[in-house]
Amino acid sequence: MNALLLVAHGSRRQQSNEEVRLLADKLKSRCGESFPIIHAGFLELAEPLIPDGLQKCIDDGASRVTVLPYFLNTGRHVAEDIPDIIDEFKRNSSVEINLTSHLGASEMMLDVLASVASE
Amino acid sequence: MNALLLVAHGSRRQQSNEEVRLLADKLKSRCGESFPIIHAGFLELAEPLIPDGLQKCIDDGASRVTVLPYFLNTGRHVAEDIPDIIDEFKRNSSVEINLTSHLGASEMMLDVLASVASE
Numbered sequence A, B: 001m002n003a004l005l006l007v008a009h010g011s012r013r014q015q016s017n018e019e020v021r022l023l024a025d026k027l028k029s030r031c032g033e034s035f036p037i038i039h040a041g042f043l044e045l046a047e048p049l050i051p052d053g054l055q056k057c058i059d060d061g062a063s064r065v066t067v068l069p070y071f072l073n074t075g076r077h078v079a080e081d082i083p084d085i086i087d088e089f090k091r092n093s094s095v096e097i098n099l100t101s102h103l104g105a106s107e108m109m110l111d112v113l114a115s116v117a118s119e
Helices: A014-031 A050-059 A076-091 A109-117 B014-031 B050-059 B076-091 B109-117
Strands: A002-008 A037-042 A064-069 A096-099 B002-008 B037-042 B064-069 B096-099
Touching (some): A050 A064, A050 A076, A064 A076, B014 B037
């Protein structure tokens, strides 16, 4: 069973973290067929942290987890920290884990920006 | 003449700031008809800062500037800091300045996430 883990940075502001969790919930209605399991995970400052989020997916029955970094820029978090955490988790897990490119890398972002600009 | 100012947080990593400037350039090819003038601006840590970015738009001939916050979450920066800076600038300017909702508020973000997830 496929799972999706939406990974955000995490914030001291609980409202920001809650927004990410709500977004994961919205994605369930949108991508429920492709990903019957969807959770949010955080790099730091909020729970579940990425390894705990991966474990939640596995506990729910996932045999494959797709990790999607909810980040705009190609920073150290995207380039190093998240891949390192995934690699470390993989060493002790038999579940297939794939990391997508980060959100900001999508060519569709130009469509969104154009749409917001013309609001 | 309409201008668009794409406002990001700004980073100590010059590569991240450069990504935002490149995105503003890409938007020019995409939204050039609606916004003949497009610049990037930063809340902190990078140049031009927001007031300088607004001034660049005006120096280029803008009579109206649309400010688009390139942020994912509804944090203090989006809710308070950016509006405050815009309001302060408006006090000394006759140019019309409009602030859009932030990028993460767009319903289209679900489409982008669904697309990246299914890469």
